[in-house]
Amino acid sequence: MEEKRFVGVRKEEYSIKQFIKRMFGKGKISKVRIEYTPVGEKIVVSTHKPGWIIGKKGEKISQLTEVLKKKFKMENPHVDIEEIAHPEFDAQLVADDIALTLERFGAMKYKASSYRALGRIKNGGALGAELRVSGKLPSDRARRWRFAFGYLKKTGDAASVVDRAEAVAQTKQGIVGIKVAILAPGIKVHDQITIDEDFMNEVKKNATFEEVEETVKKVKKKRKTTAKKKPVKKKEEVKEEKVEVKEEKGDKK
Template identity: 60%
Template structure:
């Protein structure tokens, strides 16, 4: 019984997060976390557009708070806004941005969209990044395209600080899956390439 309650609790929590993201707009929300306190529920929304999320005089926050009470039966939800100052280093915002551009410009321009995203990430100070697009790009057969730049460790300690995210784009050719990995400029030791010494020729 306790296991069923826990599963139901997690499903409800996921529903709240998805509703908040959908309600506040794709491409604006990086993450939604929920903290439970003695006085109520604290909903922390990480966004690059705090003004648009809050709305005029906080009207959007008030509307969302009311829905969380009525639809999701939260006792006393309180919404906190966490501003993301460098959206180019946030994997979720980048993934959503790529998805929006694919839907607007079409999947035929996927290479231009991906390379522009790479450049933006590296200009923002990332050590390395990787973008993977999976779907019918641009042929009838599904395929995965990989775009990468810089240093990106996938195993060991450096891999733990890699910011990862996924998104989907719905195009006329079908659904395109998007994966973004970003290694920000943190305290990570980048291994130096060993130079090969030329062997002396025997006389």
């Protein structure tokens, strides 16, 4: 019974999220998060256009709360708006933006829209990004196109920090699918080595020319001692060998 109840709650949450996204339109909302509190349900909407979502004097928010009470039977829903400071690093907003351009100008503009979105992400300072567009582009047969730059983790624990999203564009030629993956700046990756340039500059300023020369000499001495030297025979040993050979020849005579 508990498993069925858990599945039912998740289904209801998914339907609420999809309803809110359809209500405000494609490209306006990135994520919808539902939290349960003792007072009531808290719905957090992440968007880069908070003024458009709230409306004049909070009209749209009040309409949304009434719909949630009537349609989804929520007792006391409370809607919060979370502003996205950098929409170019949000995978869902980027995917929706590409889908809207394809729906508006046609599927032939898939390269221009993809390169434009990739340029905004790159200029913003992202570590890496990948865009995949699949569908009837531009021929009758379905094709896949990939646009990418930088560094992007695809497997392992580090892949969890990559923001991924999908979107669908309904064009005259057919349905086009868009997949976006972005590795935003400032995210710590385990196998990435960073050098503190300020510390290096301080060390260079404090170090004198004499100290640098001494360290170079020490390094050269260590290299000489560690290098293998070939054994060289002395001149006296070579002469003795020649004398012994002559004596042996004389005995034979």
